[in-house]
């Protein structure tokens with residue numbers, strides 16, 4: 001069990017024991033940043049719970065494991081967001097569906113991916129099922145940010161917290177594919193395989209960011225505002241780019257502690273920009289404002 005998943009060794013043991021001792025709760029939260037394997041853990045856990053072999057679960061041989069591996073085990077239901085949120089209707093479907101007994105085995109498992117994106121109404125709808133679950137039901141909420149879940153939901157679930165992966169674990173993951181990346185980049189992965197997979201193909205843009213931001217104090221206003229046309233072209237990458245810029249500012253603080261104030265201000269500006277973009281503020285305006293404020297901040301703080 002979990003042989004193909006890297007990291008979070010303690011959780012592997014915890015989940016193995018739960019299956020071995022058949023000490024399964026009705027609802028779990030798998031919490032932790034995205035890209036560290038929570039969903040894979042949940043699937044493997046579900047497969048093991050449903051496996052009919054008694055010695056080594058999951059056996060990958062029994063009828064349940066076989067249908068699971070073929071993605072057609074009728075007793076596993078995966079719910080995911082639609083257009084960035086999990087809607088009340090989706091959870092209403094779930095609350096109706098839980099009333100039907102398992103088809104193939106004796107348990108029925110629901111995995112709600114990105115569960116923090118349930119609307120408040122959806123969460124309240126789910127709450128009723130969590131309060132009185134039919135005995136054959138197990139619900140696993142995958143949460144990248146469990147703080148967005150209602151306390152009433154959290155209090156009904158057993159929370160298992162997943163840690164970000166170490167740089168060594170990430171290197172291990174990419175053992176056969178990853179070219180050599182420098183430590184700054186490895187740090188930018190932030191312990192997330194998902195981020196690493198996206199960023200490892202973008203070394204060029206990161207080199208560009210390095211080049212620009214290592215020297216940003218000496219740039220004039222026009223040069224700073226021009227940055228937009230080079231590194232902020234691709235909207236899809238903006239959060240990774242902003243995070244990477246912050247790793248450079250953190251680096252500057254460490255190397256230049258007596259002048260830290262202005263870099264702290266820059267980090268705040270970047271974090272603010274992330275917030276604005278998450279609230280769907282106009283992209284161009286948010287980036288223009290970010291660069292303009294950074295420029296001013298570097299200038300006034302000398």
Ligand SMILES: [Zn+2]
Pocket residue numbers: 050051052053058059060061062063064065066
């Ligand atoms: Zn099996």
